[in-house]
Amino acid sequence: MGFISILSIFVMACFVGYYVVWSVTPALHTPLMAVTNAISSVIIVGALIASSAAVGGSEISKWLGLLAVVLASINIFGGFAVTRRMLAMYKKKDKKPVTAAAK
Amino acid sequence: MEHAVAATPAWAELLYLVAGVLFILSLRGLSSPESSQRGNQYGMVGMAIAVVTTLIVHPVGLPLIIAAIAIGGSIGWFIAQKIKMTAMPELVAGFHSLVGLAAVLVGASAFLNPDAFGIVDGVTGLIHPVSRIELGLGVAIGAITFSGSIIAFLKLSGRMSGSPILLPGRHVINLGLLAGIIGLIAYFVTDQAEWIFWTVMVLAFIIGFLLIVPIGGADMPVVISMLNSYSGWAAAAMGFTLQNTAMIITGALVGSSGAILSYIMCKAMNRSFISVIAGGFGAESDAGGAKAGGVAKAYKAGSAEDAAFIMKNAESVIIIPGYGMAVSQAQHALREMGDLLRKEGVSVKYAIHPVAGRMPGHMNVLLAEANVPYDEVFELEDINGEFAQADVAFVIGANDVTNPAAKTDKTSPIYGMPVLDVEKAKTVLFIKRSMGGVGYAGVDNEVFYMDNTMMLLADAKKMVENIVKALAH
Numbered sequence: 323m324g325f326i327s328i329l330s331i332f333v334m335a336c337f338v339g340y341y342v343v344w345s346v347t348p349a350l351h352t353p354l355m356a357v358t359n360a361i362s363s364v365i366i367v368g369a370l371i372a373s374s375a376a377v378g379g380s381e382i383s384k385w386l387g388l389l390a391v392v393l394a395s396i397n398i399f400g401g402f403a404v405t406r407r408m409l410a411m412y413k414k415k416d417k418k419p420v421t422a423a424a425k
Numbered sequence: 426m427e428h429a430v431a432a433t434p435a436w437a438e439l440l441y442l443v444a445g446v447l448f449i450l451s452l453r454g455l456s457s458p459e460s461s462q463r464g465n466q467y468g469m470v471g472m473a474i475a476v477v478t479t480l481i482v483h484p485v486g487l488p489l490i491i492a493a494i495a496i497g498g499s500i501g502w503f504i505a506q507k508i509k510m511t512a513m514p515e516l517v518a519g520f521h522s523l524v525g526l527a528a529v530l531v532g533a534s535a536f537l538n539p540d541a542f543g544i545v546d547g548v549t550g551l552i553h554p555v556s557r558i559e560l561g562l563g564v565a566i567g568a569i570t571f572s573g574s575i576i577a578f579l580k581l582s583g584r585m586s587g588s589p590i591l592l593p594g595r596h597v598i599n600l601g602l603l604a605g606i607i608g609l610i611a612y613f614v615t616d617q618a619e620w621i622f623w624t625v626m627v628l629a630f631i632i633g634f635l636l637i638v639p640i641g642g643a644d645m646p647v648v649i650s651m652l653n654s655y656s657g658w659a660a661a662a663m664g665f666t667l668q669n670t671a672m673i674i675t676g677a678l679v680g681s682s683g684a685i686l687s688y689i690m691c692k693a694m695n696r697s698f699i700s701v702i703a704g705g706f707g708a709e710s711d712a713g714g715a716k717a718g719g720v721a722k723a724y725k726a727g728s729a730e731d732a733a734f735i736m737k738n739a740e741s742v743i744i745i746p747g748y749g750m751a752v753s754q755a756q757h758a759l760r761e762m763g764d765l766l767r768k769e770g771v772s773v774k775y776a777i778h779p780v781a782g783r784m785p786g787h788m789n790v791l792l793a794e795a796n797v798p799y800d801e802v803f804e805l806e807d808i809n810g811e812f813a814q815a816d817v818a819f820v821i822g823a824n825d826v827t828n829p830a831a832k833t834d835k836t837s838p839i840y841g842m843p844v845l846d847v848e849k850a851k852t853v854l855f856i857k858r859s860m861g862g863v864g865y866a867g868v869d870n871e872v873f874y875m876d877n878t879m880m881l882l883a884d885a886k887k888m889v890e891n892i893v894k895a896l897a898h
Contacts (some may be wrong), residue, residue, distance in 0.1 A: 325555055328668055332661060335677035338449055343682040346455045348779065348804050351686060351786030352513055353465075354455050355653050359520045361448045361468050362660045362679040364672050365527050367441075367479045371541060371667065372534035373490060374483040383538035388493050390530035393523045395497025396504070398472055401520060403505035405465050408513075408790055412458040415798035 353408045360401025366394035433482060438670065440478040445674030447471030452678060458799055475671045510794040511751045514649060514783040515581035521652045522574035525633075528567030528659035529626060532560050535666060536622050544666060554614045556666055561610035561622070563662030565629040570655040572633030577648055580637075581783055589641040596703065602632040636702065643825070645783045646690040647701045654683025686785050693779035693805075695831075695841035724860065727879035729891030732819075732854050735879070737896060739816035739852075741772040743808065745845055746788050747781045749822020749856070755886040756795040759821065762889055763797065765896040774811070775802040776845055778826035809846050818850035820872075822885050824857070828870045837868055853878040856885050 346354050372387025447467045454464015480490070508516050535542045536552070544556040552560070579585035592598070606628050613621045640648050661676020691698050736742055744763070750756060763773045775797065781788045792802055812818060820827055827847045830837040847853050853872055859882055860873070872878055881888050 325665075328665060328673060331670060332665070332673045332677050335445070335449075335674040336681050338674075339452075339678040339681035340685065342449060342452045342678070343685045346452065347457060348689075348777075349786060349789040349799055349802060350455045350458065350461060352517075352784060352790045353461065354452070354682060354786070355517050355649070355686070355784065356513075356520075357451060357455070357465060357468055358653060358657065358679040358682045359517060359524065361451065361472065361675050362524050362656045363527070364444070364448070364472065364475050364675045365524065365531060365660045365663055366472075367475055367669055367672055368531035368535070368542075368663045368667055369527060370476065370479045370490065371483050372531055372538070373493070374486070374541070380537050383534040383541070386530045386534040386537070388489060390527040390534070391490060391493040392497040393527040393530070395494045396501035397497075397520050397523050397527075398501065399498040400501030400505045400516075402465060402469050402472070403502050404508060404513075404516065405468075406462065407505060408510070408793070409458070409461045409465060411510075411790070411793040411796075412461070412799050413793070413796065414458075415800050 349412070350409075353405050356401055356405040356408065360398055360405065363394040363397035363401065366391060366398065369394050433668075437478050437482045440474055441669055441671040442674075444471040444475040444478070444671040447474070448671070448675050448678060452682065471671070510791055511754055512582070513790060514645065514787060515578050517784060518574050518578040518581055518649055518652065521649075521656050522571050522578060524656040525567045525570030525572075525574060525652075525659060528656075528663055529564055529571060531663055532564035532567060532666075533622075533626070536560055536564075542667060551617050557613050557617060558610060559662050559665040561613050561625055563659055563666060564622070564626050565606050565610065566655055566662060567659040568626050568629035569633035569636070570652055570659055572630045573637045573648075573655070574633075574652050576634055576637040577645065577652060580642065581645060581649075589639045591639050592635070595635060595639060599632060599635055602628050602635070606632070639703075640701065642783070643780075644694075644696075644701050646780050646785055646787075647687050647694075647698070649784045650683050650686035650690055651702075652683070654680050654687060657681075657683055690780055690785060693843060695839070695843070722874045724873050724880050725876075725878065726882055727854075729881070729883075729888055730895045731879065732881055732888075733892045733895035735852055735854065736766055736771065736817055736819070736892075737769050739771055741774070741811075741815045742766060742817040742819055743812060743815045743847075743850065744773065744775045744819045744821065745781075745823050745827060745847060746775065746777070746792070746821050747823025747826060748783060748787075749824075749858070749885050751782055751787065751791055752822065753884050753886040755821060755889050756791045756797075758886055758889040758893060760792070760795040760797050761893050762896065763801075765893060769896075773801065774808065776805065776808045777802060778805050778823065778843075778845055781823055781826055805843060805845060812846045812849040815850040816852065818845075818847035818853045820847055820853065820855045821889070822856065824870055825868070827872055828868065830868060830871060839868060848872050848875060848878075851877060854881055855879070856881045856883065856888050858882070858884060 369390035448471045451464045451468030454460045539545045539552045609625050657676045657679025664672025777788045831839045831842040831844045
């Protein structure tokens, strides 16, 4: 892929991002931050390539990659899990409000 | 074949594209709470596709990788289960710092072993000039994200004072550093010297630290959104280096998401992004307008029983939560109060200012945690017209976002900020720890001294619990 075609994907994705994010309801802005956090850890792809660098690569480079894999994994699992936990709390009025928690 | 990354098989490219599309759908799901869980699942599937594709295409030492993912994954999973909802802002800041650091590590690794990333020019044996720019930018943005998020984390978790710390001449220093980073990256294109790469990294770490240190607690919603955005741009820059569609799409999504959130937050405070980043808001030197202190003005104080009596006899109550509710963890007691009032036939609604709390949507999450249905929670524009008909405005832990000076007093530092019109309600009940402190903007609030205001001076949670007791009688 040439630089220009990559740039095109990037610019288009910025526009997609712009419209998608404006459609997010303000009540879900905190989960939005948590989930964007999780998906920006797609940088793990770079980390995996770095740690796979077996041939001719320096050892340091490989270990830096592995460390990055650990960090990105914290984010991926932590981000998606905490988003799920938050989203599970958003409930509609339909059922009777929980009365169990009296005092 | 001088460009090894271009040799990624077509099916793998296609799968990266699928992952990117799934990430778009995952944000799309957040347009409503009903579709949000599905959106989150799209995100997980997208991530799994991206990881597995990479593992298949690149020859990896699987045991080590699996160990690394298992270690990181279980730490992340554990944190996600244990974290308190009130600690969400510092958790998000902490997660941002990890993305930043991961970007720096990947950048450093690519610089040390460019062959593995396929960014070596076959003729010169050096890194492609374009890739050098991408690497430099990626590492710089990653480093700023890392050190900035660490400071934000320390401030949000209370390990570091939330008030702005001002260095003399900080604007000159910051601009100098920024110019230095850009200049060095430009020079890096002509000369692939190691010292340039590492200097860029170090300068970026320093500027991230210096940028966030002078920013006060009330501006944290902007900061945290901005860092969110940076973590996206860092991922995008690395995506350019690796020519990876999934990373580029994600980076663009996250980058624009954070940028839009920063914009929304700035608008909700009527401040320019530049002035937030310049920092210092809420510092002693900054507070113009009606400063508290000096002449003690008269106010009415009331007890929990008074408040319970007033609300019991009201027809409609609007509750305005703020950061103070989060600090004292009053959301559960508050929901109980709401339930009791509803039993008495009182209509109860919640009004959320966009910058209430320490991050976008902070109050909504806490109320959801306390089982408040989300259709009883309203945004500023949707509810502001209702205060005039409301019997009671119940302010808990909020201050600046209710200050009418923002509408009338041109000398006030918060002039022009959209505020909740609580003073229009028949009665205002205002929970505040003491009359001493002023809000983060350092301005006094005339609502305290109005005839129809009753100040409830106590810790927010204790006060609400006492009101609940009084209501239950």
